[in-house]
Amino acid sequence: MIEFHLDTHSGVAPYLQIVQQVKQALRLGLLEVGDQLPTVREVVAQMAINPNTVLKAYRELDHEGLVTSRPGQGTFVQRSLAGPSLTSQAALRRSLVHWLHSAREAGLEEESILALFLSTFQDTQKEETA
Amino acid sequence: MSYAVETTNLSKRYGRTWALQDCSLALPTRRVAALVGPNGAGKTTFLHLAAGWLPPTSGRVQVFNQNPSTQLKAVLPRIGFVAQDHPLYRSFTVEDLLTFGRRLNPRWDDRLARARMQMLGVPLKRRAGQLSGGQQAQVALMLALAKRPDLLLLDEPLASLDPLARREFLRTLLDATVESGLTVLLSSHNISDLERVCDYLIILSASYVQLEGDIQEIQRTHKRLIGPHQESEAIASVHTVIETSQTARQTTLLVRTNGPLFAPSWEVQEVSLEDIVLAYLSQQAAEHLSSAPSPRTHNGMEVVQ
Amino acid sequence: MIWVTWRQNRAEGFVALGVLLLSSLFLLVTGLQMAHDFQQSGLSDCLAHHTQSAICATLAKAFMNQYSPFLPFASALVFLPILLGVIVGAPLVAREFEQRTHQLVWLQSITRMRWLSVKVVVVLGTSLLAALALMVLLIWWYSPFSQLIGSFNQVTFDFAGPVLIASTAMALALGIFAGTLTRRTVFAIFLTIVLIVVIRIGVEFNLRPNYEPPIIVTWPLVQGDNPATVGTQPPPIILKTQDWNLGQGFMDAQGNKTGVFRCTGPQTQTLAQCIQTNGYRNYLSYQPANRFWTFQWIETSIYLAFTLVAVGTTFLLMKRRPT
Numbered sequence: 001m002i003e004f005h006l007d008t009h010s011g012v013a014p015y016l017q018i019v020q021q022v023k024q025a026l027r028l029g030l031l032e033v034g035d036q037l038p039t040v041r042e043v044v045a046q047m048a049i050n051p052n053t054v055l056k057a058y059r060e061l062d063h064e065g066l067v068t069s070r071p072g073q074g075t076f077v078q079r080s081l082a083g084p085s086l087t088s089q090a091a092l093r094r095s096l097v098h099w100l101h102s103a104r105e106a107g108l109e110e111e112s113i114l115a116l117f118l119s120t121f122q123d124t125q126k127e128e129t130a
Numbered sequence: 131m132s133y134a135v136e137t138t139n140l141s142k143r144y145g146r147t148w149a150l151q152d153c154s155l156a157l158p159t160r161r162v163a164a165l166v167g168p169n170g171a172g173k174t175t176f177l178h179l180a181a182g183w184l185p186p187t188s189g190r191v192q193v194f195n196q197n198p199s200t201q202l203k204a205v206l207p208r209i210g211f212v213a214q215d216h217p218l219y220r221s222f223t224v225e226d227l228l229t230f231g232r233r234l235n236p237r238w239d240d241r242l243a244r245a246r247m248q249m250l251g252v253p254l255k256r257r258a259g260q261l262s263g264g265q266q267a268q269v270a271l272m273l274a275l276a277k278r279p280d281l282l283l284l285d286e287p288l289a290s291l292d293p294l295a296r297r298e299f300l301r302t303l304l305d306a307t308v309e310s311g312l313t314v315l316l317s318s319h320n321i322s323d324l325e326r327v328c329d330y331l332i333i334l335s336a337s338y339v340q341l342e343g344d345i346q347e348i349q350r351t352h353k354r355l356i357g358p359h360q361e362s363e364a365i366a367s368v369h370t371v372i373e374t375s376q377t378a379r380q381t382t383l384l385v386r387t388n389g390p391l392f393a394p395s396w397e398v399q400e401v402s403l404e405d406i407v408l409a410y411l412s413q414q415a416a417e418h419l420s421s422a423p424s425p426r427t428h429n430g431m432e433v434v435q
Numbered sequence: 436m437i438w439v440t441w442r443q444n445r446a447e448g449f450v451a452l453g454v455l456l457l458s459s460l461f462l463l464v465t466g467l468q469m470a471h472d473f474q475q476s477g478l479s480d481c482l483a484h485h486t487q488s489a490i491c492a493t494l495a496k497a498f499m500n501q502y503s504p505f506l507p508f509a510s511a512l513v514f515l516p517i518l519l520g521v522i523v524g525a526p527l528v529a530r531e532f533e534q535r536t537h538q539l540v541w542l543q544s545i546t547r548m549r550w551l552s553v554k555v556v557v558v559l560g561t562s563l564l565a566a567l568a569l570m571v572l573l574i575w576w577y578s579p580f581s582q583l584i585g586s587f588n589q590v591t592f593d594f595a596g597p598v599l600i601a602s603t604a605m606a607l608a609l610g611i612f613a614g615t616l617t618r619r620t621v622f623a624i625f626l627t628i629v630l631i632v633v634i635r636i637g638v639e640f641n642l643r644p645n646y647e648p649p650i651i652v653t654w655p656l657v658q659g660d661n662p663a664t665v666g667t668q669p670p671p672i673i674l675k676t677q678d679w680n681l682g683q684g685f686m687d688a689q690g691n692k693t694g695v696f697r698c699t700g701p702q703t704q705t706l707a708q709c710i711q712t713n714g715y716r717n718y719l720s721y722q723p724a725n726r727f728w729t730f731q732w733i734e735t736s737i738y739l740a741f742t743l744v745a746v747g748t749t750f751l752l753m754k755r756r757p758t
Binding site: 044050051053 | 162297300301304305307308309322325326327328329349400402
């Protein structure tokens with residue numbers, strides 16, 4: 001069963017965080033088509049957040065066609081996200097290792113590598129959600 | 131839209147001190163609302179008036195379209211109240227308190243109360259005075275919830291609790307709202323505890339309502355603008371400026387937008403709820419807003435950037 | 436709410452019940468013994484037939500010697516209502532304010548007036564029943580003494596009739612009123628004691644002897660100058676045991692009562708001349724036995740009036756100053 005985490009200082013609205021975490025789970029294969037999402041009550045009990053936040057997140061996911069609500073039964077995954085298969089993940093891993101070697105050879109220290117990666121990652125994130 | 135609590139020019143005076151002045155707001159049902167303001171702002175008085183504890187000096191308060199102080203018999207069974215520092219009969223055991231609730235409330239749900247106590251691990255045979263602070267708060271909450279109220283009022287319920295107890299308390303509270311159509315109004319002088327929990331906000335300061343509305347709308351309509359000083363007047367003429375600060379090179383404005391925002395030479399930022407609340411409670415806000423009526427931002431205004 | 440009132444006062448209730456049971460036990464045991472002796476010794480017959488023999492006098496004296504030490508117990512009972520007013524009455528409302536539980540109980544589903552009404556009725560009702568039981572027991576216990584020394588006296592009057600019940604009600608009502616007024620148990624206790632003492636003393640010593648004007652009998656002094664013998668002329672009437680002797684002494688021509696002669700006029704006059712000048716006579720002041728029950732009901736009404744005023748004011752305070 002997927003567990004949600006709320007980062008109150010991220011500046012991202014709580015309901016969006018839930019949406020993102022569901023999508024992430026779909027991408028990683030933690031959630032598959034037909035799986036049931038936690039009930040509103042379960043999420044509220046786990047996270048101590050406003051139930052309307054959860055409802056809003058689930059409505060958003062429903063709107064995007066990723067999940068569907070069956071009255072009286074719950075919310076179920078309807079569509080998976082085109083996520084990388086295990087083999088493409090392995091390929092990505094190899095190119096990442098290669099990149100790390102290049103970075104070290106260029107003389108970057110660990111902290112600089114991490115900073116470079118994070119800033120590039122965040123910049124591309126902003127471009128994607130805009 | 132039906133309202134749990136509606137006030138019109140509600141005012142209350144104790145002796146010569148005004149605790150509340152001209153408070154007008156409408157809290158829709160099924161919301162979890164935060165009543166925020168500094169100590170002495172009138173929060174407890176507001177909750178007391180909503181519960182029919184005392185009559186207003188002037189103005190009107192309605193709970194589910196009834197006057198709580200004159201129609202006490204009809205309204206009181208529908209209201210749950212957890213007073214400041216959650217008072218309990220210290221010599222009563224938890225079991226005694228359950229009997230107390232059952233005897234005094236027509237809509238008492240004993241099964242629910244016992245289930246909650248068991249789930250939280252509160253021993254029924256222990257005296258209330260011997261429970262921990264967190265457990266006492268949970269018992270007080272249980273007493274209010276087992277009454278099956280439609281409106282739950284809590285006066286600074288988290289103030290005396292440690293962070294873990296606070297989280298547990300909120301968990302119990304929110305769980306109760308999921309299974310019933312409960313409307314919750316809780317007061318605090320600290321908004322950061324309540325951000326994840328509340329979807330409605332009422333800011334009370336110096337006995338006036340400074341702001342009230344859906345938190346989503348509030349965050350959508352409040353922006354931080356950073357830009358050249360010369361254009362401040364233009365912005366201020368269209369939108370309401372809550373707070374200003376200036377350096378030699380730039381001016382920062384915290385505004386509540388009244389309509390579409392056209393500000394090409396300004397950097398527009400989102401504002402955290404805590405910063406919004408602090409801005410309204412500041413001295414500047416008191417000066418800017420003292421004559422303006424408190425705005426309601428839950429009827430939806432479009433903001434175009 | 437009845438259960439809540441009981442549960443809140445459970446500890447005090449048990450204490451009061453314990454005191455009541457112990458007292459009752461004492462009264463029962465000693466009362467049975469006294470009644471037995473009273474009957475067996477023949478004293479009962481003596482008094483029933485008004486026999487004036489030496490044997491009867493001896494029996495009476497023996498009975499009093501043996502059992503009069505129990506009498507202070509009966510007179511100590513005047514403190515029980517005060518205790519009740521202080522222990523149960525004063526905290527009844529005050530404690531709710533002190534512990535802030537008024538914000539808990541008044542926001543359940545019950546109105547303040549109903550809350551107060553139930554509390555007052557339950558507490559007053561049970562106390563009145565207890566006082567009634569105690570009164571009946573005491574009257575039975577005291578009956579030998581009643582025939583020997585009478586019930587119409589300051590101490591016995593307190594418990595030999597409905598005055599006991601009314602004074603208990605008043606003590607409680609004053610306690611509840613004090614608690615509602617001061618909202619602090621300690622102040623309330625102090626105020627309750629002051630009120631009870633002032634009222635009781637005022638009624639017992641100033642009003643009680645005068646519910647109807649006392650009968651005053653006067654008769655002349657013995658002729659002569661010897662102060663030792665001058666006042667020894669016996670009164671023309673003999674009081675019954677059931678009459679209330681209010682006092683004896685000397686009265687001058689103006690009707691002023693005194694225990695000693697105050698001689699105005701020339702210093703060298705004799706005692707006989709002084710008596711003549713001031714018009715001194717013997718006097719005896721008393722209330723006849725047939726007024727006992729009238730007096731009981733008058734005093735009961737007085738205490739009940741105070742009770743009603745105290746209870747009424749309590750409700751008024753609750754309405755006017757709800758928080």
